[in-house]
Amino acid sequence: xxxxxxxxxDPIDEAALAKARSITDGMGAVVTFAGVVRGRExxxxxxxxxxxxxxxxxxxxxxxxxxxxxxxWPIESVRLAHRTGIVKVNEPSLWVEVVxxxxxxxxxxxxxxxxxxxxxxxxxxKPILT
Amino acid sequence: xxxxxxxxxxxxxVTGCRDAAFEVxxxxxxxxxxxxxxxxxxxxxxxxNSTLKAVGVDxxxxxxxxxxxxxxxxxxxxxxx
Numbered sequence: 001x002x003x004x005x006x007x008x009x010d011p012i013d014e015a016a017l018a019k020a021r022s023i024t025d026g027m028g029a030v031v032t033f034a035g036v037v038r039g040r041e042x043x044x045x046x047x048x049x050x051x052x053x054x055x056x057x058x059x060x061x062x063x064x065x066x067x068x069x070x071x072x073w074p075i076e077s078v079r080l081a082h083r084t085g086i087v088k089v090n091e092p093s094l095w096v097e098v099v100x101x102x103x104x105x106x107x108x109x110x111x112x113x114x115x116x117x118x119x120x121x122x123x124x125x126k127p128i129l130t
Numbered sequence: 131x132x133x134x135x136x137x138x139x140x141x142x143x144v145t146g147c148r149d150a151a152f153e154v155x156x157x158x159x160x161x162x163x164x165x166x167x168x169x170x171x172x173x174x175x176x177x178x179n180s181t182l183k184a185v186g187v188d189x190x191x192x193x194x195x196x197x198x199x200x201x202x203x204x205x206x207x208x209x210x211x
Contacts, residue, residue: 122205123209
């Protein structure tokens with residue numbers, strides 16, 4: 001399974017990521033997910049979220065999650081981009097793509113990846129209040 | 131043994147530092163170090179049960195025996211996405 005991880009303060013360019021997609025002819029499913037910063041955090045209006053990442057450990061934990069996905073489902077590739085630093089409301093902080101032969105494993109793997117990230121990958125957010 | 135302790139997210143705010151040097155006895159476990167850290171920073175004691183702990187870039191439990199030069203991280207539940 002190919003795995004590509006980007007942790008960066010740079011904006012996530014969804015169009016460029018889609019354009020860079022590379023799949024073999026046996027693949028029939030491409031699942032993508034974008035997590036976007038909402039304008040409210042609980043009751044409070046916010047202008048964005050400041051993401052702090054323990055980069056080295058985040059990379060290690062993502063590698064472990066990718067390895068688990070490879071063990072569980074026949075996935076051709078996973079790409080994940082997570083922003084660090086300040087991300088404004090309506091901008092994506094997270095982008096995930098899973099490519100597989102069939103949709104079931106692609107959806108399962110995508111959900112698993114995001115669920116595991118939220119439990120294990122050391123990234124924290126600090127809302128920026130208006 | 132000399133250790134480096136790193137605090138992440140709001141733990142850095144409540145301790146007033148991101149990195150701290152600790153000197154502990156040979157054979158000290160991660161749980162025992164956590165006790166020492168909580169004694170020095172009572173606000174971290176309040177969050178003790180939800181605190182996540184890593185040595186280097188891997189999660190470890192309280193029974194993990196530390197080694198000289200280890201870099202230990204304490205942090206609250208993660209919030210990626």
